[in-house]
Amino acid sequence: MDKQQLIDCHERIKPFIHNTPVLTSRLINKIVGAHLYFKCENFQRMGAFKMRGAVNAIMQLTKEQKQGGVVTHSSGNFAQALSLSALSLGVKAYIVMPSSAPEVKKEAVRSYGGILIECEPTLEARERESERIVKEKGATFIHPSNDDHVILGQGTACKELLELHPDLDYVITPVGGGGLIAGSALAAHYFGNDCKTIGGEPFEVDDAYRSLHSGKIETNTSTNTIADGLKTQLGDRNFPIIQKHVDEIVRVTEEEIVSAMQLIWERLKIVCEPSSAVALAAIFKRKEKLSNKKIGVLISGGNVDLSALPF
Amino acid sequence: MDKQQLIDCHERIKPFIHNTPVLTSRLINKIVGAHLYFKCENFQRMGAFKMRGAVNAIMQLTKEQKQGGVVTHSSGNFAQALSLSALSLGVKAYIVMPSSAPEVKKEAVRSYGGILIECEPTLEARERESERIVKEKGATFIHPSNDDHVILGQGTACKELLELHPDLDYVITPVGGGGLIAGSALAAHYFGNDCKTIGGEPFEVDDAYRSLHSGKIETNTSTNTIADGLKTQLGDRNFPIIQKHVDEIVRVTEEEIVSAMQLIWERLKIVCEPSSAVALAAIFKRKEKLSNKKIGVLISGGNVDLSALPF
Numbered sequence: 001m002d003k004q005q006l007i008d009c010h011e012r013i014k015p016f017i018h019n020t021p022v023l024t025s026r027l028i029n030k031i032v033g034a035h036l037y038f039k040c041e042n043f044q045r046m047g048a049f050k051m052r053g054a055v056n057a058i059m060q061l062t063k064e065q066k067q068g069g070v071v072t073h074s075s076g077n078f079a080q081a082l083s084l085s086a087l088s089l090g091v092k093a094y095i096v097m098p099s100s101a102p103e104v105k106k107e108a109v110r111s112y113g114g115i116l117i118e119c120e121p122t123l124e125a126r127e128r129e130s131e132r133i134v135k136e137k138g139a140t141f142i143h144p145s146n147d148d149h150v151i152l153g154q155g156t157a158c159k160e161l162l163e164l165h166p167d168l169d170y171v172i173t174p175v176g177g178g179g180l181i182a183g184s185a186l187a188a189h190y191f192g193n194d195c196k197t198i199g200g201e202p203f204e205v206d207d208a209y210r211s212l213h214s215g216k217i218e219t220n221t222s223t224n225t226i227a228d229g230l231k232t233q234l235g236d237r238n239f240p241i242i243q244k245h246v247d248e249i250v251r252v253t254e255e256e257i258v259s260a261m262q263l264i265w266e267r268l269k270i271v272c273e274p275s276s277a278v279a280l281a282a283i284f285k286r287k288e289k290l291s292n293k294k295i296g297v298l299i300s301g302g303n304v305d306l307s308a309l310p311f
Numbered sequence: 312m313d314k315q316q317l318i319d320c321h322e323r324i325k326p327f328i329h330n331t332p333v334l335t336s337r338l339i340n341k342i343v344g345a346h347l348y349f350k351c352e353n354f355q356r357m358g359a360f361k362m363r364g365a366v367n368a369i370m371q372l373t374k375e376q377k378q379g380g381v382v383t384h385s386s387g388n389f390a391q392a393l394s395l396s397a398l399s400l401g402v403k404a405y406i407v408m409p410s411s412a413p414e415v416k417k418e419a420v421r422s423y424g425g426i427l428i429e430c431e432p433t434l435e436a437r438e439r440e441s442e443r444i445v446k447e448k449g450a451t452f453i454h455p456s457n458d459d460h461v462i463l464g465q466g467t468a469c470k471e472l473l474e475l476h477p478d479l480d481y482v483i484t485p486v487g488g489g490g491l492i493a494g495s496a497l498a499a500h501y502f503g504n505d506c507k508t509i510g511g512e513p514f515e516v517d518d519a520y521r522s523l524h525s526g527k528i529e530t531n532t533s534t535n536t537i538a539d540g541l542k543t544q545l546g547d548r549n550f551p552i553i554q555k556h557v558d559e560i561v562r563v564t565e566e567e568i569v570s571a572m573q574l575i576w577e578r579l580k581i582v583c584e585p586s587s588a589v590a591l592a593a594i595f596k597r598k599e600k601l602s603n604k605k606i607g608v609l610i611s612g613g614n615v616d617l618s619a620l621p622f
Binding site (some may be wrong): 024042043047195219262265266269270271273302307309311 | 332334353354382422573577580582583608613616618620622
């Protein structure tokens, strides 16, 4: 994926996304000993960066494909992102979700106009249902992260950040499926001035960390983390980009995630997901290396269940 | 207080405050049936609009007065605001606070360079201590809300909002001591285009509502509300302005406050105080009157104890 593709993608999706604000905190800078610029994708439409990739992926379809609609399986932010993107573009979105998913997530998809398809809570059932809809409705399957158009879309958040602050030394993002960090690493490479990309990942789902060390895609055997957005599996479209363009992946504990999340809420006065706090937690873990650097931090989203907060 | 005084005040304090962002939410607009513009003073320095009035009050002192420092009694946002303003202006700030106040509030004052003076938890003790410091240190007492310079400073938030959206039909603020609503009402009067001001007040501390109806300043016998910033008493500097320039004061229940607060957190993705939610709760209470109107909403602050949330 070259520089021009990222520029074209950004121009294409601009009418459908917010150029989200960048916040700073003197106190957090003092604690960390560096200059942090928080790119607040919690203020993005539907509350997360996922909107960017979803819009781009749908816009790349042919007229015929658009008529058949799109389908994905997700119980997270991508389900809402694809629903709202499809609604904005006049396309049908089928969302396959386990029947066991929380009612609030089902309702969010419906409120954005998505057509909810419930299935048994197994990966096999989800894939079978998705395939059925592809066949029966002529819908196009769109993967939440392992898709070049999705990766390009996610990269536009980092591109916007570098347009405001072209001299960042580092960009830090959380790592889940790998769409955000791969897109950000491409943007940092093409638009930064020697800007390096670092990923933050929970110890509990450290497939990207282990993959980077072994040289092949590793999987997670358990997903016991509060960072629910990062439980997904690294894919073969993201992994080569991460291998080529990511400086390192830093693992953090659950306690470090909660503590960073609390600092963001208390000092930036924003509601962010535990997944977003993983990036700040990684910075704390690398205080010496990052001392006095200018660092962009991707706040990935703000869709949190307020009745189940960790503090 | 005339228009020019408000303009001069704003120019004076600009280097020491943030012009805070204005957020909107399509979903909240849909629920309310009006167009809401949230002026986010939770992003103000030290986390609340109080910074504006505190800076202005200190800047109005003579050189001799500044040398003696300033003193106030508060365990809320004004304590932090006066401390940080004084620090920014090279002035000493003495903060009288009951010894029973939470350690986190004492620490916040110290972290902004305020000199903490603890006393017994009675109004009498607080006033006695303040007077002692005025006498012994030559400090100038600054009231958190019942002070013309403080009122003017608080009005600059609404002035900024009207600079962005000159055609607002209404501005809604919470009502506590009355500094914010009096300043906002002046700003709406001088800079709005027939822009009316409405106050939101908890039933539990409805001194302003009752004062407006009886024509004299009423007091609260109890202060049993979650909106801790609104427990303070209306003053004789604010009351005449409110009588002259405020359209009405709308009372809301504790349940309505919590429900509005949850909506703000979930949809705007910001951390705001219960006091701030009182303004949105008042809008829900006047849905018919406000139908389709353009409304500015003052989000007063974001200093919340995350370990004691109501949801």
